[in-house]
Amino acid sequence: MDVVLDNTDLQILERMQANARISNADLARELNMAPSAVLERVKKLEQKKVIQGYTTQINPATVQQKLLAFIFIRSSEGFTCSSNTAQALAAIPEVQEVHHIAGEDCYLIKVRTADSSSLMNLMRQQLQKIPNIASTKTTIVLETVKEQQQLVIPKI
Amino acid sequence: MDVVLDNTDLQILERMQANARISNADLARELNMAPSAVLERVKKLEQKKVIQGYTTQINPATVQQKLLAFIFIRSSEGFTCSSNTAQALAAIPEVQEVHHIAGEDCYLIKVRTADSSSLMNLMRQQLQKIPNIASTKTTIVLETVKEQQQLVIPKI
DNA sequence: TTGCTTTCAGAATTTTATTCAGAAAAACAT
DNA sequence: ATGTTTTTCTGAATAAAATTCTGAAAGCAA
Numbered sequence: 001m002d003v004v005l006d007n008t009d010l011q012i013l014e015r016m017q018a019n020a021r022i023s024n025a026d027l028a029r030e031l032n033m034a035p036s037a038v039l040e041r042v043k044k045l046e047q048k049k050v051i052q053g054y055t056t057q058i059n060p061a062t063v064q065q066k067l068l069a070f071i072f073i074r075s076s077e078g079f080t081c082s083s084n085t086a087q088a089l090a091a092i093p094e095v096q097e098v099h100h101i102a103g104e105d106c107y108l109i110k111v112r113t114a115d116s117s118s119l120m121n122l123m124r125q126q127l128q129k130i131p132n133i134a135s136t137k138t139t140i141v142l143e144t145v146k147e148q149q150q151l152v153i154p155k156i
Numbered sequence: 157m158d159v160v161l162d163n164t165d166l167q168i169l170e171r172m173q174a175n176a177r178i179s180n181a182d183l184a185r186e187l188n189m190a191p192s193a194v195l196e197r198v199k200k201l202e203q204k205k206v207i208q209g210y211t212t213q214i215n216p217a218t219v220q221q222k223l224l225a226f227i228f229i230r231s232s233e234g235f236t237c238s239s240n241t242a243q244a245l246a247a248i249p250e251v252q253e254v255h256h257i258a259g260e261d262c263y264l265i266k267v268r269t270a271d272s273s274s275l276m277n278l279m280r281q282q283l284q285k286i287p288n289i290a291s292t293k294t295t296i297v298l299e300t301v302k303e304q305q306q307l308v309i310p311k312i
Numbered sequence: 313t314t315g316c317t318t319t320c321a322g323a324a325t326t327t328t329a330t331t332c333a334g335a336a337a338a339a340c341a342t
Numbered sequence: 343a344t345g346t347t348t349t350t351c352t353g354a355a356t357a358a359a360a361t362t363c364t365g366a367a368a369g370c371a372a
Contacts, residue, residue, distance in 0.1 A: 003218045013214055020176040020210035023329095025359055034321045039361075041319090050218045054176035057208040058169055058307055062159045065307055068255070070226075070264060083301075090302040098301040099224070108226060108295065112307060139264065145239075145254040146246035149305050150211060151268060154220055179360090181328055190352050195330070197350090 003048050007156045008033075012041055013050070014153040020054040065112045067119055068141040073107040073127075076134040088130045094122055116140070159204050163312045164189075168197055169206070170309040176210040221268045223275055224297040229263040229283075232290040244286045250278055272296075 005013075011031055015022055024042070028035040045051045060066070075085060089098045089109055097110035113119045119138075127136065161169075167187055171178055180198070184191040201207045216222070231241060245254045245265055253266035269275045275294075283292065 005218065010219070013212070013219065016212040017214060018211070020212045023359065024361095035360075036322080036362080037320050048218075050215050052213040052215055054210065054212055055174070055306065056169070056172040056176045056210055057305070058173060059206050059208055060307055062161065062204075062206045063166070063169065063307055064310055070255075070257075086301040093308045095302065096305060097303045099226075099297040099303075100299040100301060101226075102296045102298055107301075108297070140258045141255040141264070142258055143256040145242040145256060145263075146251065147253045147255075149213070149252060151214055151216055151219055151221055151252075152249045179328065180330095191329075192331080192353080193351050 003050055005050065009041060009045065009050075010153050010156065012038065012045065016042070016051070017150050017153065060112060064114045067113050067115050068144060069111050069113075069119055070139045070141070071109050071111060071123075071127075072101075072137040072139075073109060073133055074104065074135045074137075075106045076132045085130060085132060089127075092122070092126050159206055161206065165197060165201060165206075166309050166312065168194065168201065172198070172207070173306055173309065216268060220270045223269050223271050224300060225267050225269075225275055226295045226297070227265050227267060227279075227283075228293040228295075229265060229289055230260065230291045230293075231262045232288045241286060241288060245283075248278070248282050 008031065012027065015027060015030065024035050024039050028038045031038060042051070060068075073085075073089070086098055086100060086107060089095055089107060094111050094113050095109050096112055097108075099108045100106065101108050111119065111122065113122055123136065123138075127133065164187065168183065171183060171186065180191050180195050184194045187194060198207070216224075229241075229245070242254055242256060242263060245251055245263060250267050250269050251265050252268055253264075255264045256262065257264050267275065267278065269278055279292065279294075283289065
């Protein structure tokens with residue numbers, strides 16, 4: 001069940017993380033391997049779900065998403081953090097991330113909307129409808145200095 | 157200075173966000189356009205920095221990154237949140253995100269490490285070395301329910 | 313050794329990316 | 343409206359890449 005990755009796999013992952021659209025031919029050249037061999041490895045990394053997908057990073061402001069906020073969500077007392085709550089949160093498209101966290105607060109979510117009034121609408125029309133939410137604490141992001149979902153690939 | 161996107165651009169963005177490695181030929185077929193026309197648009201979206209890059213989503217656990225944490229960082233009193241602090245935070249590879257936030261706390265950062273002891277090391281060896289940090293409040297993530305950096309592409 | 317599995321290289325084939333000339337459409341100014 | 347300019351598109355040609363396949367080499371277990 002445990003996935004084992006050798007150095008070649010890690011090299012592939014590192015390069016594809018930096019540029020998902022690198023051609024298989026270029027990748028093969030950088031690794032001094034045949035394209036067919038590299039392709040075979042990439043396919044296996046996909047099968048093994050090491051690679052979960054390929055996404056395009058879009059400048060949020062250009063698609064009218066200028067507001068970013070983190071919201072701490074506390075469940076009602078007497079209710080354990082049900083996965084129903086998490087699922088309901090995750091089903092909202094503007095909710096990018098849902099994390100179950102340690103401590104008193106139950107969930108931390110990351111939300112992206114057009115502006116503060118759309119965030120207000122979202123909270124009123126979507127969050128308030130979810131059962132067993134006792135309170136929310138919102139943190140508005142003024143400026144994002146860094147935002148990379150890139151991992152540190154280990155070296156062997 | 158303002159980027160204008162028509163419906164075709166948004167369709168392209170939506171599809172490429174879902175799969176950055178979709179072939180230009182497939183994309184053209186879906187949009188009922190010639191591949192050359194689609195390619196031209198994609199190149200322009202890259203030039204205009206609407207598209208900021210293409211990344212591969214890697215299962216963090218498979219590359220030994222099992223711990224995720226959010227850390228609130230407060231600057232020393234009498235010091236405004238200098239961009240130096242933000243830059244120093246952003247320079248740490250394990251720090252995936254650095255957000256300047258509203259309220260008393262100055263920054264909210266997202267950190268990914270192998271385990272809790274590596275997080276401890278990181279905090280002692282890296283965060284403590286940064287000047288003018290008064291306090292940190294760490295929130296450990298127990299379970300991530302959703303994590304998509306996918307935006308909601310507007311419809312026209 | 314023998315048999316089994318994995319990984320690789322190299323060649324053949326299919327498919328795609330890329331470039332370019334010119335047509336169509338849209339935008340613009342007169 | 344009219345003519346002009348700019349943008350966007352199609353379709354064809356070419357270069358490049360993806361994909362498939364065969365078989366060799368390496369690793370491993372019995």
